[in-house]
Amino acid sequence: MARFLKNREPVKGQSPGALVFVGTRKTDEIDIRVIDYDDHHLTDQAMVDIQDTLHYKTSESVTWININGLHDVDTIGRIGNAFDLHSLVMEDILNTGQRPKIDDYDDYLFIVLKMIRFDRQTGMVKNEQLSLVVGERFILTFQERPGDVFEPVRERIRRQKSRLRAGGTDYLAYALMDTVVENYISVIEHIGEQIEDLEEEILSDHDKKVMEKINRFKRETSYLKKSIRPAREAIFQLLRLESDLIHEKTLFFFKDLEDLIIHATEAIDTYRDLLTDQLNIYNSVTANKMNDIMKVLTIFAAIFIPLTFIAGIYGTNFDYLPELRYKYSYFIFWGVLVVIAGALLGYFKKKKWF
Amino acid sequence: MARFLKNREPVKGQSPGALVFVGTRKTDEIDIRVIDYDDHHLTDQAMVDIQDTLHYKTSESVTWININGLHDVDTIGRIGNAFDLHSLVMEDILNTGQRPKIDDYDDYLFIVLKMIRFDRQTGMVKNEQLSLVVGERFILTFQERPGDVFEPVRERIRRQKSRLRAGGTDYLAYALMDTVVENYISVIEHIGEQIEDLEEEILSDHDKKVMEKINRFKRETSYLKKSIRPAREAIFQLLRLESDLIHEKTLFFFKDLEDLIIHATEAIDTYRDLLTDQLNIYNSVTANKMNDIMKVLTIFAAIFIPLTFIAGIYGTNFDYLPELRYKYSYFIFWGVLVVIAGALLGYFKKKKWF
Amino acid sequence: MARFLKNREPVKGQSPGALVFVGTRKTDEIDIRVIDYDDHHLTDQAMVDIQDTLHYKTSESVTWININGLHDVDTIGRIGNAFDLHSLVMEDILNTGQRPKIDDYDDYLFIVLKMIRFDRQTGMVKNEQLSLVVGERFILTFQERPGDVFEPVRERIRRQKSRLRAGGTDYLAYALMDTVVENYISVIEHIGEQIEDLEEEILSDHDKKVMEKINRFKRETSYLKKSIRPAREAIFQLLRLESDLIHEKTLFFFKDLEDLIIHATEAIDTYRDLLTDQLNIYNSVTANKMNDIMKVLTIFAAIFIPLTFIAGIYGTNFDYLPELRYKYSYFIFWGVLVVIAGALLGYFKKKKWF
Amino acid sequence: MARFLKNREPVKGQSPGALVFVGTRKTDEIDIRVIDYDDHHLTDQAMVDIQDTLHYKTSESVTWININGLHDVDTIGRIGNAFDLHSLVMEDILNTGQRPKIDDYDDYLFIVLKMIRFDRQTGMVKNEQLSLVVGERFILTFQERPGDVFEPVRERIRRQKSRLRAGGTDYLAYALMDTVVENYISVIEHIGEQIEDLEEEILSDHDKKVMEKINRFKRETSYLKKSIRPAREAIFQLLRLESDLIHEKTLFFFKDLEDLIIHATEAIDTYRDLLTDQLNIYNSVTANKMNDIMKVLTIFAAIFIPLTFIAGIYGTNFDYLPELRYKYSYFIFWGVLVVIAGALLGYFKKKKWF
Amino acid sequence: MARFLKNREPVKGQSPGALVFVGTRKTDEIDIRVIDYDDHHLTDQAMVDIQDTLHYKTSESVTWININGLHDVDTIGRIGNAFDLHSLVMEDILNTGQRPKIDDYDDYLFIVLKMIRFDRQTGMVKNEQLSLVVGERFILTFQERPGDVFEPVRERIRRQKSRLRAGGTDYLAYALMDTVVENYISVIEHIGEQIEDLEEEILSDHDKKVMEKINRFKRETSYLKKSIRPAREAIFQLLRLESDLIHEKTLFFFKDLEDLIIHATEAIDTYRDLLTDQLNIYNSVTANKMNDIMKVLTIFAAIFIPLTFIAGIYGTNFDYLPELRYKYSYFIFWGVLVVIAGALLGYFKKKKWF
């Protein structure tokens, strides 16, 4: 299956907003977790039926409803109806090949991001789609499967004095997105370290494996770029949106988030440039090695082929071959061979071939 | 014939708006199909004479008139007159080498797109020009030949409860364009999968065929890019057009369409980058193979050429050649050969040549 | 002489507006042809003295005065004075190395374009400067030498019912420029076809000539780009100019012209990309061929050099060399040679070298 | 550790504004130095407790408080509280992997830059983060470790007639930033000189070391670019900011600073281009050398292999081999060898192989 | 010394506006020449003391004061004071590594350009900084050394009827800048001609010198680009400046100057592209030559090595070697050699190796 572009066959020809799951089924059950808080109270509970969460929609407290698993289209559909989500939003949540973006639907913002993970087994970057619906008093987050990077955020919510407890949904949205982007930096840093180390390897242990590594990192940084760069645009847009849902003082935090994601995308570009340079150097080293091999061959051939020829002359069986008869011929013969060999060696030495 | 640029000889020097068909005749008869609907009724009929469709031009219901085949210039001209189309519009419809675009003629929008198809026989991408005229109460679509990607749209029109039946011509235009763009993704995904598989092939079965495949995909993605990228610009423009023909609530759908086509063009760019990287890796593998070949040659030559020389020495016929007379000479001779061969092998081993 | 940049020595240090012809003298006599028309009448005559055309300057009818040949600076100067042209305009008309552009002088527009021609003898693109002065009731066109692409326009003027006869100078200017740009497409299409054919040639008849062709087309497309891209900018500007000289309804036609020239420049870019890809493939094919040659060499050398060595051993003249005496030695010797050769062949076969 | 992207693990999952030092501990003690001046007086003292500096915050005189060392998070935190700095500002000061930038917090500007240094031991560029907080009457500067480029600024402050003594904090900020950017030019000039010298080296002493140098300079200029280019954007932004903190007449100086940093970034780009060109030339030289080596090999092999073959013919032991019996055979044999060798030499001479 | 970036050590740490000469001392004495004119009178005199020119500052006539030589910082400083120049302007005049630019100081415009010269001895482009201060009634020009491109301007000033005599300082500034830019075209044309000729050379006399030429021209065009491109930006800015110092009717002339410098920079880009293409072709030719060399080697080796082996067989001294005894063996032996050689030649012929 194409990794860089998800197969959209199931959704082709469907009405926009038709609820069809596009992706690989990554969890067995859809689980829903509701965290509701203001600066005074905090509740954190697993839920089965979305109807039980409806009163949170308008309650003054901040409510974060996280949904893991998207394959049960009916459940997802019911959530959408409960929270009056536009059918295009529902479609994008289910279509996990979505490009990161932000859409302003007045009553809520719809944000799509990718959570990134480096899989050490395969040496590949994996991503998981995260969709956020940011309303005035609630946030919905949709993930493809259990497991995420948000534990520190939950931890901070549990601390009563944290800025999160005093903030609104905009600040919670920022905290979630910031955690996702921090994680980008982490993954890039992990890959980048290995890329920087490659340089040494190219010059010392030049072999085919280095080239395969360069290749692999090129592909993985390409995959990272595809996942992260649109998120940069989305955050840029968010900052220029004049939505009531984002308060003035939270803007500073989103501005800081923009710094972070610019940092991330520039680091990817820099590492891609390094890889391009490394492949160039690898090729230069290969060519230099070829020259060295050829020099060895040429030195051996150029010295011994003429000598062998001379020996061949005196191996001929001509009846009349005067030199063969002379007593010191054999020693003169050796002298000539040594002089020729020496002259050729001197020639190659002068050419700095060895 | 140039595939990347259609021969325009027939149209050269003609008045703008002169009706000349530019393309290869792809169908025998022009056929016209009229689908007329509102939320209450639906009719779907083939027609011969365009005059019979004239009352649909102003009737309240939404009318979709699809024309297959453009070679009969008179028929096309009559349609243009019947619907008061500008002569430049008629010219563009007939000139199938048109670049995708959108023009706003106040009373109607004129949109040119390419329908894409991957031909498995030739391994080439084929395109077909689709021209749309979007009026207040009617849509005209012109195709070069029968067969299109619109069957699912027709299916949805037939379902009385579908959003299409409740929408206007703007929503029908969106549905048609969305289907075309969904199909782009499909074709890109099909090609992309093969491109991603190439990487493995380069490293394992490196041969000339892989290089030809890389080349072919470069050309085909170049062709895709040429067909799709201008459509992205057109959709971008459409969103910023302040035309009465596009209603507020349909804009969300066109925005979604923009997401989709951005996704498509970025995927093409990513795949083109992958191909560039793959060709670089292919070349590095070729150079590495050359080194391996040269090592084999050099090892054989460097070891056996000196040995042959020594054998040659003792094949000479000098009258006085003392070593030949000594009883153990032959065995010492072999000893020397083995030592030399061993030393050279050790040298190459140390150089990690094998 | 530099082809990509005309020698401007004659004009250096001159006052701006000094009338100095820059170019190679391409015609012997300057000839002037005046076509004057409105929807009722048409006159078409050769003229000697520009003074005779002066009444056309203000007459209601549309007057097109075409001047072939620029080397007679005095004549050109008199024309400039007669029509009150700015000295900078006169300078640009005479300096045939001018970059395509449009300048708005309120009373008239000054437009510089290049007419392009593919010279089959030399396989090179040739250009000729065309300067247009578009006034309210007259158009002046200046060419370097006789012969142009405007015959179809003259033909259309002769047809009384043509749109040209009903239009003003703006529409005539459009018709002329459109003819020039249609011709660009023609030339690009002609070259492009040959470029597309190269691909096949690279893979089948790879030789030095293909590389020289790639090189030549790169240079010619570079020359095309230099001549055409600035014209695209000029037409873009013309569309955004708010000049009274261009009427509302003619704008649609200039918009269509913009479509055409964007098409042309994108085709050049696409072909340049194809050429870059082709050179890469050519180089990969060259490297593959080298590998094939080296394999042949290595197989021959690696098999026969050891065999020759063994034969050499038994060609030595040692007094005591026991194997030589044994009756079946020669046949065992052959057996050993065959086994060694077979083993090496098997090794290379396994490496897929043949 | 990745050099191009600092490890941010310690800060991951933390609240924004959490004070965590990101970097390597570069000094043992945090030291604080306060320079306070107006055109009449000047004091310059080391301080231990930030509380002692508080009255400078609002005093009319210009106060420059420089802090060396960031690892003592508590001290830094107290400084932040004392000067009412936003928690995001404090976080950025401590996170020394910050991208250069400027933020406008109304009451103060927050500026992050990198101080650059070329380390001759390692041949690497080192950077150190410099954070500036520019208030109405005070400037705070934070450095990672002692030692900076500001001594000339302090010198100028000591001169009572200097423009610095008459200026405000905006002019002091300019003077500090100008000194940092002057130092960029210095480092680039130092590296650039070595890059320019490489060209000569490639053509005369072509060896592996040159390639390693090209590689090293590519990496270092990439590192420079990453450190300096964002600073250019920041200065550009500063000039367009409408902050009360920057007075009209100081803008000329910041404009001059913009000139300087544009100069710096363009020089980096130019040197990067030179390096790319140099690697290309290096590779061409390598390929040319390979050709030279192969010519030597081929000339030797092509001449002596046939000769050896002929000698081999007459070394055969056929009972009946008529040429061996003829008296002048040996001399004719030599004649033939010389003619063949001469013909081949002539052939290679004609091919200009030597 | 770095050629692409001037050593700024002397100016580091200095106050902005500190008068320090940055450059190499290029003349011994500073000489000052004053040309004062209106349409009635003209004076042209050498001066020693700048004080004598002060009355020209406000006199109605146009005064052009040219200063050659910048090393005498005191003299330059006095000139600055006399004409009330900003200290940043004085600094830029003395710092001859300045990037071309334009600054608007209300009372005067400050313009920095480079005068370019191609030095035939070294084959290198040399530049010299030209600073212009354009006041309402005077122009100051500062050059590094005597000798410039302005003689034709002086000539035109001497002609009483010239447009220069009727114009103001803005028109004089235009005339000077136009002369500088005309000279750019001249130098580019001179280099470009040589670049265009290289193509032929690559295909016919492919050797190391061609590669060194390509390299040299790459470096020189890079140097040209660095000197000229910022001037294009400066002229672009000048046209959009709303300064009272530039009158409406002079704007047409500056617009013409913009055309010229765009032409210059595009020509440089085109030539740089040509050079890149040429290096690619050069490398392809090198690879093709390598293939040719290897074919020669392989043909010789593949034919003669097996033959030599066969000769070796019959040079062995086995007691029992039946073929040696047969009378026609030698002739059969030759027959076999000829057949083998013929078969191999046929094989290589079929492969089109010769």
Ligand SMILES: [Mg+2]
């Ligand atoms: Mg990419």
Ligand SMILES: [Mg+2]
């Ligand atoms: Mg980059």
Ligand SMILES: [Mg+2]
């Ligand atoms: Mg990059």
Ligand SMILES: [Mg+2]
């Ligand atoms: Mg980069």
Ligand SMILES: [Mg+2]
């Ligand atoms: Mg890249």
Ligand SMILES: [Mg+2]
């Ligand atoms: Mg790069």
Ligand SMILES: [Mg+2]
């Ligand atoms: Mg790309």
Ligand SMILES: [Mg+2]
């Ligand atoms: Mg891309």
Ligand SMILES: [Mg+2]
């Ligand atoms: Mg990409």
Ligand SMILES: [Mg+2]
């Ligand atoms: Mg590309």
Ligand SMILES: [Mg+2]
């Ligand atoms: Mg890329």
Ligand SMILES: [Mg+2]
């Ligand atoms: Mg590339």
Ligand SMILES: [Mg+2]
């Ligand atoms: Mg392109």
Ligand SMILES: [Mg+2]
């Ligand atoms: Mg392109």
Ligand SMILES: [Mg+2]
């Ligand atoms: Mg392209």
Ligand SMILES: [Mg+2]
């Ligand atoms: Mg491309």
